[in-house]
Amino acid sequence: MKAPEFDYARPASLDEALRLLADGGEDARVIAGGQSLVPALNLRLAAPPVVVDIGGLDPLRGIEAVGDGLRIGALVRHAELARSALVAARCPLLTQAIAHVAHPAIRNRGTFGGSLAQADPAAELPACALALDAIMIVASRSGERRVAAQDFFRGVYETALAAGEILVAVEIPALGADRRFGFAEFSRRRGDFAIVGVAAAATKSGGRLASPRIAFFGTGDRPQLARAAAAALDGAANDTNTRKAAREKLAADLDPVEDSTASRAMRLHLAGEALEQAIDALWREAA
Amino acid sequence: MTERTSPLSALDRPNSYIGRAVPRPNLGRLLEGRGQYVSDISLPRMAHVVFVRSPYAHARIVSIDAADARKGKGVVAVVTGAELANVCTPWVGVLTHLKGLKSPPQHAIAVDRACWVGEAVAAVVAASRAEAEDAAARVLVEYEELPVTADMDDALAAGAAPIHPDFGDNIAFERRLDVGEVDAAFAQADAVAEAEFVFARHTGVTLEARSIVADWNPGEQRLTVYQGTQAPHMMQNIIARHLGLAEAQVRVLCKDVGGSFGIKVHVYADDMATVALSKLLKRPVKHVADRVESFLTDIHARDHRCKGRVAVRKDGTILAFEIDDRTGIGPYSVYPRTSAIEANQVVNLVGGPYAVKNYRARARVAFQNKNVTCQYRAVGHPIACSVTEGLVDRAAAAIGMDPVEIRRRNLLPDDCYPAESAAGMKFEALSHHAALEKILAMMDYEALRAEQARLREQGVYRGVGIASFIEVTNPSAAFYGVGGARISSQDGAAVRLDASGAIVCQTSITEQGQGSEAIIAQVVATAVGAPLERVRVILGDTDNVPYGGGTWASRGAGIGGEAAWRAGRALRDNILSVAAAILQTEAAALDIAGGEIVDAEGHARIGLDEIARIAYFRPDTLPPDFQAELIATRHYAPRKFPFAFTNGVQAASIEVDVRTGFVKLLRHWVVEDCGRVINPQLVDEQIRGGVVQGLGAALFEHCRYDERGQMLNANMADYLVPMAGEMPDIEVAHVETPTQESELGAKGAGEAGTAGAAAAVANAVNDALAPFGAVISEIPLTPELVLRAIGAIS
């Protein structure tokens, strides 16, 4: 199982990378950590004429505090994110979620940007980006644009990235001291892609949870916000009725498809369980 | 945790290595990455073969256009099935003792029709694997799709179109057995329990895929084959036969093997094509299956649906078992062991642990358009055990008896041997009750039940499952030889004293991680009286070892070990004759211990090095009519019993999350009786590894196919193997009932773990779900299955 032939370049600057991508045409591909692209190449599911290795682009590295928010470089590896004290302090949702992404050796190479650009519908980080209302910073030869997570994920392995564009960094907006998080996922084995999972955020306000954002993964062709369920929780107290009401709304929010790993009913059921676990976590954190 | 029931023998000498956990001599190199697996081998002028495989489960090959592929960079040749048929004759996977078994001729590469997705239709040979893959993508094959029969029940249905029209139907093999008064027994029963047990298809997933390097040397007229195989002599015979060579022209070499478990004991079309291509192209050719090819073409196993019934009296007496088993084996019966053995074993083994006189069984083996199935670790046992133990638990539930109690009342008594099961299996001596009592103590059964009751009140659903089993080991010629297969049931060992006084043993068994090298070294060191460090073992080379079967069906230690024991004892006698001649005394007054010849008082008289020096370099100093013979060869085949049955029991403690359907394995216990334990650590680790393969089957592993015969999860991300994170610690203990048939008394232990693990887990899950009135009879036990069973989803 060997990859088909392709040309390769490792540019030293973002400009050069963008130029190489533009020259490579529609099918040129960026490689970051390679943890999704290389399996596809080896299995001959992808056959790009050119692969542009962005691994040498220093401006795409690093995690920084920006105001009360965060800027996470596209090349930040999963392992680096997992170890970051800044992320743990400002955005513990990501610290929690990253522990569920693959295995240590894959986390040592896989990148934040790569995971978002890959847009696997069962992946954790895209759903987190959605729950956190993250902004994708995208560069192309015509300059930089900012895309909200909500508009970024377009379908199975499909994003708003156009040919020739590179995801440079992700901004996580200031979340506020009272923002609380919940994360839950069900996968058959440790490190497997989830059957279903959820990343949730809400603001503690008195004895209530306000402005919840609840993003599911594994339930459709992209990470999905459960708006009706969130509405049911917004401003409500911690009681079984609210929980039940929110769970019931999922049938309206989500439209999972049956595939060879799980039926539609199974996914909906697990989404409900994940939601309840996430709500528990939100309340636990809010206590 | 070992009970010895045998009297003191030569094996119990003070410096015996038998029964000790000595380090394995081959581990040093494996730990440093210095092993030599076939995939590591590279020869001068070696080319790589890649197969073009059918994307259809059933299709006529209309035409193959290789013109474009031949232009590919590095391409040596593109060869079709018809072309290769001139070099390699087809084979038929039947055995005469499996009456009625039929299978059509199978070619190394399909000639005019592909019968499963993944069957090779052309070979591309190129300078590198990557270039061969590039060119393979350029071979244009025109197919005409034919009707696909994927499901076994569709294949068996009345009027189903036969996959092989000449046969008239899709039944490859059928067997019926009717013993005692089954109908009367069911009529008398106080309760009858029944179920249809479903076993998914799964496969071996050896970490090193199948690998072969074939090197035909026209100058020598010899073929050297490096292969990760469990049976080098069998391969030598088959390669020679189908390539029109004499066996002496074929040498099969097998050094390190990255896992086998039965996967590497069969004849694969790819392997035959590779050796044939080497002969055709007159250069070394290598084939290492990639992981996708492994899933599509390594033998699969199980895929059974078995209806079962049990008749029981209120007092717990089991009166009868009845089963009706169906299985689908793909389009061909695999050569040369056949694909009917698993179903045949199910018929042989159901009810085996129990004193039950009435038994009726039927097994049907169907052709279908999926990959072939054949013998994989514990052949038939997991099915027989799951059906039997599942029925016993259901019978217990039906009469309101504890699962342990019903087993106590029906397991063959420990003092009833020799005995025979309803299916006619002959047992020399088993220890079901001793094993059961031992495991109950290990797991603290009562405490687990109390904990279960306590937790249930808190909404936590735990379950305990028990599974007793019997295991076929040390097969005699009754397994394959009587059916006409040239698969040796005997093994040989040649043991010699070398010129430095060290011992060398050449054995016909092979090593794929079981510890064969260590076992043989221990046995030989003990038999001769030499220090273990002075014993070297040579195996896996048909040019350099005695003729024999190899390592499969839990036979290495029991059969190969016995041959080595006898050869070692014979060498010892020969050495003592030399020593007696040198020391001018009687051989009977001498012994060998720690590498020294000792007298009756244990005083060292002369070292093995000195014996060797005199025998090899100064024979002139020996008496004139005396010739030293410092090599001894012995062979051994079990003859008294068709199989050396072993027995054991497994128990599982699990927790079901009834909200998600996930099953968590908490603890697992095994007590088994493999006769004499030569190396307790190796036995325990065989058991643990085997258990985890059974746990994989219980919870995860499943070759999923659609109705078009497409395998949906032919990769390691979607085919779920058991990983460290989900597996429990496994406690193992033994009862030792040595076989009296051999001097060593060792039976086999390689498959016991796999035999009973899934049954124990399935029983435990059903135990946990009892409050919901849910019973599941299918593996793998997926969360979805659990949620459906308890009605959480529909």
Place this chain on the structure above:
Amino acid sequence: MSARRIRISLEVNGEPVEAEVAPRQHLADFLRETLGLTGTHIGCEHGVCGACGVRLDGAVVRACLTLAAQADGGAVETIEGVSDSGEIADLQAAFEKRNALQCGYCTPAMLLSAQELLLENAAPSREEIRDHLSGNYCRCTGYHAIVDAVEETARQRRGGPA
């Protein structure tokens, strides 16, 4: 410029290596076929089995998911390197003593993963050991013995009796 052949220079087990590689060649094939370092094994080539684990710039990675070209300028350590240096001699001895390998095919990468854990966590629980090794498939052992051997090595490194 993008190209079909790439010159790389890297350090492998402490030795400088210069080579020209095809971009499509992954690091596992480069190590095995070009450098003859066959201790790095291949079990799936799609990142799941973990048999191809090597250290790249100090972190254990999947060599089948890393292009050889991506290792340009890096430092690679394989089982051969860490064996020769003696870095994991104690871990190897514990594996041997506990029979924590059968066929040995998973072992080189298993050792590297285990060593990575032990460097991060001097006293891992059995659960943490299982978690860290959760991406390394072993078909033979059932994992129990491997967990024992890693646990034992940790104990000894903390100064426990041998």
